Amino acid sequence: MSGTAQTQEQGFHAGRVIQLAVTAALGGFLFGFDTAVINGAVTPMQEAFGMGAGVTGFVVSSALLGCMVGAYFAGRLSDKIGRVRVMVIASALFTISAIGSTFAVGPVDMILWRVIGGLGVGAASVIAPAYIAEISPAHIRGRLGSLQQMAIVTGIFIALLSDYAIAAAAGGAGNEFWFGLDAWRWMFFTEVIPAVIYGALALSIPESPRFLVHQGREDEARKVLSSVLTEGVDDRISEIRRTIIRDRATSLRDLLKPTGGLLPIVWIGIALSVFQQFVGINVIFYYSSTLWQAVGFTEDDALQQTVITSVTNIVVTVVAILLIDRIGRRRLLTIGSAGMFVALGTMTIVFSQAPLVPNDAGELEPVLSDSAGIVALVAANLFVVFFGMSWGPAVWVLLGEMFNNKIRGTALGIAAAAQWLANFAISSSFPSMAEVGLWFAYGFYTIAALASLFFVLRFVPETRNKELEDME
Structure with missing residues (x-):
């Protein structure tokens, strides 16, 4: 066809x-x-x-x-x-x-x-x-x-x-x-x-048809949908009406169990968001230039490395898009967690073995040998590969799928807030952790990667091939 x-x-x-x-x-x-x-x-x-x-x-x-x-x-x-x-x-x-x-x-x-x-x-x-x-x-x-x-x-x-x-x-x-x-x-x-x-x-x-229906501007919404759909416009308008009525009834109370406390699925969403950040991915994108200069790379080489890393991230995101509906969310996350654990563990070992040499300011900094530098570069890029083909896109996909219709919007908002908070905690703590030693920072991220593996195997549901209406 x-x-x-x-x-x-x-x-x-x-x-x-x-x-x-x-x-x-x-x-x-x-x-x-x-x-x-x-x-x-x-x-x-x-x-x-x-x-x-x-x-x-x-x-x-x-x-x-x-x-x-x-x-x-x-x-x-x-x-x-x-x-x-x-x-x-x-x-x-x-x-x-x-x-x-x-x-x-x-x-x-x-x-x-x-x-x-x-x-x-x-x-x-x-x-x-x-x-x-x-x-x-x-x-x-x-x-x-x-x-x-x-x-x-x-x-x-x-x-x-x-x-x-x-x-x-x-x-x-x-x-x-x-x-x-x-x-x-x-x-x-x-x-x-x-x-x-x-x-x-x-x-x-044009404005979102959902917003237009919410404002009582159904003729405009129908016009927008007609520019997108060749059939089923009226059905879509009816669906939007029902969703708006449902969302008006949603509140934070819907996230609570009858006995008190958040629903388990909400905790899973929060934990997914936190683990996505606690493995330290944003340290690579916020501080990688500074990090590589600190271990002996020139500024030019360090900036080149950040560009290579970002290209790698784009390529593996395409891989994730191709795989996520084929092998499932859980399997993709499991592969990613295992790969990140190995890559981050390697970086931890490399930095823990690097000799400390005074810099121009008299501060001690690790300096990698040529062979250790290559190992660190490969490990850093493998970390990006395993994150980019799994935890990067898959967490956002899961957060959009795993909650039932009644709590989806509110639960997703809480999980997203947890993600930004975890991102802030990791990003702001890295310079201080690096002062203790880069091995210390990457050791923490290694432990988080290992914990994420056990978390996925034990708690994360598979949402592949399930309709959103079937989520519990």
Whole structure:
């Protein structure tokens, strides 16, 4: 059967659906870009502002505090003013953050600008997948939803690539670049371009049919759905009506057992979110440039390595998309946990054996031999491979599937908040843990990876081939 014939039989306009989904997913691109762009700027910014390890960790991770707030309020705000308007607000927050971070004079205002950017990230992390789900035909919703994860890892790649290009052009991230500004400041400014593009494109797409029905604008909703579906528009409108009535009755009380305490499935969702962060994946994307320089790599080599790592992440995300419906969520997570445990354990051993040598400031830092450096590089990239093909996308898929219809929205919000909080804890603690020793930090992540393996085997349900209505 040809692709065109199959599309017509399934009842949707493929080009229009993909256009809307890709535009919404640009929020994920900015999500990835904003969280990773600071990677190449950490060391020169720390030197420029005279920050210690603790303050540096807080500056880097402060955006995550904004993420928690942005994610919490985005859903409620979008129900009042619409999904598209929230996308535009997120675009404005990204733009303000990029400009403010470029001209920051110290850690205090840098934290402020990072938090503002985090508000945009948090909003985008909620609105993009919600909009995609609300305009997508059910039978391709999973594939279109995966565009969000692909956009995130692509945003990370572009941010790290731009960091590398700017540092290379200036001869170093701490060197003066265009118009008298240091190169690391230009790294932040580059975000203005995708932020403005995102806002402009968001204004070109129609409002979510779910929001329109919620506002009593069913004729407009029908028009939007007719541009996406070739059949079943009235059925979809009826389904949206029923969902809205159900969601109005949902509250935090629905997450509690009759005897008190959260439902077990909610705890599983929270634990999945926490484990996803406690294995230390964001340390790679926030601090990898600084980490590799600390063990003897040049700045240029370190930035090249971050770019290679981000490309690896994109490739394995494609692998995950191809595998997740074939072998199931649990098996994918199990393979990922086992692989991460081996890779992180290897890094722990390598760093524990590295000799400590005084740096220019008189501080002791581990220095890897050529052979140990190669082992560490391979292990770090294998860690990204196993995470990217499993825990990266699979957790988001599970969180969208594992809760029943009555509690899905509220439970997903709590799990997402737990994820941002865990991300903040890991990101802000890394500099202090690294002061004890890189072996200590990676030892912690190794233990978390092992614990995640036993957790999946014991508690995580398989949701493959189950209808959402069948979730208990």
